[in-house]
Amino acid sequence: MAKPKIKFVPNKLHVKTGDTVYVISGKDKGKVGKIVKVFTKKGKVVVEGINIVTKHMKPTQMNPQGGVVEKAAPIYTSKVMLYCDKCGKPTRISKKVLDDGKKVRICKHCGEVL
Template sequence: MEKVHIKKGDTVCVLSGKDKGKKGKVIKVFPRKKKAIVEGVNMATKHQKPTANMPQGGIMGVELPIYTSKLMIVCSKCNKPTRVGHAILADGSKVRVCKKCKEVLDR
């Protein structure tokens, strides 16, 4: 299985592209494609036909996947985009840590 440095629920910052500098929460991660869907980032318009749930239809905004290489995790303590490091805790579990302030990123 492919490995990516972000997980569902992380707050990330976009490094490049049309949405550069935007921050959002990761909704879904696709490790094999190395992509993720971020809330409010990489929006596209979708023309929705009227259905029973949405009787009027209309034009809706939909988030599209973005490459994880363009994303950087925002540390909750120092509130800055940071690279991800790894540390082993006393109980033997491996966790992700902020490279700037050494704060544990995993909940």
């Protein structure tokens, strides 16, 4: 059996579950949403309200009605950028160690802790 072809997957992702992100490319370019789930091995994230697809579901015990269901599909992490709520724009991050030894991510534009 052939190994499935997967695009380049980074060792470490720049986003975490719960982060607010800005979509920089694709059909949902310019939208902002919150990360619901992260797939580190695939290098993808599920963002609520972004990349909505329709799926035809058969009736089951869990869903006796069946029918067409809309759900958010995964999107590559390279297509999203961290969004700073304070300055209201997408940003890159810098990392800093605080006095108490805690590592934090900082917005490059305004210097706010994300």
